[in-house]
Amino acid sequence: MDLSSAVGWTWLLLGLFLGQSASQDTAEDGAPTTVKIRFDPYRELCLGTYERPVVITSQLVCWYDARNLHSVIGPYKVELLSSEPFVGIFHDVIHDSEIAKLKELGEPYVKQSGVTNDSWLPVYYDNHQTFTLHDRDHSVVERLTRRIERMTGLSCETAEAMKVIYNEAGAFRTSDIDALRTPEERHKFAYAGDRLATVFFFMSDVEEGGRLIFPRLRVSIRPRKGHAAFWYNLKETGDADDRLRYSMCPLKEDSKWAAKKIIHTRGNELRKPCQPTGNILSLLEAAEQ
Numbered sequence: 001m002d003l004s005s006a007v008g009w010t011w012l013l014l015g016l017f018l019g020q021s022a023s024q025d026t027a028e029d030g031a032p033t034t035v036k037i038r039f040d041p042y043r044e045l046c047l048g049t050y051e052r053p054v055v056i057t058s059q060l061v062c063w064y065d066a067r068n069l070h071s072v073i074g075p076y077k078v079e080l081l082s083s084e085p086f087v088g089i090f091h092d093v094i095h096d097s098e099i100a101k102l103k104e105l106g107e108p109y110v111k112q113s114g115v116t117n118d119s120w121l122p123v124y125y126d127n128h129q130t131f132t133l134h135d136r137d138h139s140v141v142e143r144l145t146r147r148i149e150r151m152t153g154l155s156c157e158t159a160e161a162m163k164v165i166y167n168e169a170g171a172f173r174t175s176d177i178d179a180l181r182t183p184e185e186r187h188k189f190a191y192a193g194d195r196l197a198t199v200f201f202f203m204s205d206v207e208e209g210g211r212l213i214f215p216r217l218r219v220s221i222r223p224r225k226g227h228a229a230f231w232y233n234l235k236e237t238g239d240a241d242d243r244l245r246y247s248m249c250p251l252k253e254d255s256k257w258a259a260k261k262i263i264h265t266r267g268n269e270l271r272k273p274c275q276p277t278g279n280i281l282s283l284l285e286a287a288e289q
Contacts, residue, residue: 045213045220046249087231099203155267158192167256173248193265200229201259207253237277257261262270
C-alpha cells in the first residue's frame with residue numbers, strides 16, 4: 001500500500017470512528033488534495049451551539065395558555081420549539097417545594113456518590129437511577145398529575161406512574177422513543193393503549209451537558225429548574241413518530257433531577273383523536289372487500 005492510499009484510509013476510518021462522513025478528492029497524480037468531514041449534529045446539539053435556520057425560528061411563538069378556568073387565574077407560559085411534530089416547553093410549572101418533596105420521597109431509593117461517614121474514600125454508585133411514584137404515594141404526586149391534565153388538555157386516567165430520574169456526572173441516554181415498539185410492551189399496556197404523549201419535568205439547573213435533544217428535529221433543550229417539556233409520541237394516524245426519538249446528552253458535572261409522566265391513548269380518544277390518511281369512504285370500501 002503506497003503513502004497516498006494509507007492517508008486515504010486513515011481519513012476514512014477517522015470519519016467512521018467519529019460517526020461522520022468523510023470524503024477525499026485526489027489529483028491526477030494520485031496525491032490527496034482535499035479532505036472534508038461533516039461533524040455529527042449530536043455534538044452541536046449537546047453543546048448548545050447549533051443555530052436553527054431562520055425559516056424555522058421565525059414561525060416559533062410563545063403564548064399564555066388559558067384553556068380552562070384554573071389557568072384563567074394563572075395561565076401557563078408555553079414556548080413552541082417545533083410545530084410539526086409538536087414539541088413545547090411549559091415554564092415554571094413545578095415549584096421548589098414540590099421538587100424538594102419528590103427528592104425526599106426518593107431518599108430510600110437513590111444512592112448518591114461521594115464521601116461517606118464510614119470511609120474517607122469516595123463511594124461511586126450507578127450514575128443513572130430511577131424510582132416510581134404513584135398518585136397514592138403522596139398528595140404532591142397527585143397534584144402534579146392533575147396539573148398535567150390541565151396543562152396538556154389530556155386525561156391521565158390510564159397514564160403511567162411518575163418516574164423520577166436522578167443522574168450524576170457522566171450519565172447519558174442514547175436514542176429512544178417512548179411509543180410502544182415491541183409485542184411485549186403492547187401486551188403489557190393492552191388496556192391503556194399506546195403511549196400518546198410525554199411530559200418531562202426538569203428539577204435542576206444544569207450548566208454543562210445534560211441537554212434533552214431531538215436530533216431529527218434539531219431541537220436542543222437546556223434543563224431549567226421548574227420547566228417541563230411536552231411532546232406527542234404518535235402521528236395523527238396513531239403510528240409511532242420516529243422524528244420524536246430523543247437523547248439525553250452526557251452530564252459533565254454535578255447531578256441532575258428530572259421526572260417523567262407518560263400519557264396513554266385510552267381515555268383520550270376524543271381529546272386527541274386519530275386522523276387516518278386518505279378518504280374515509282375509500283377506507284370503508286377497502287374494509288368491506
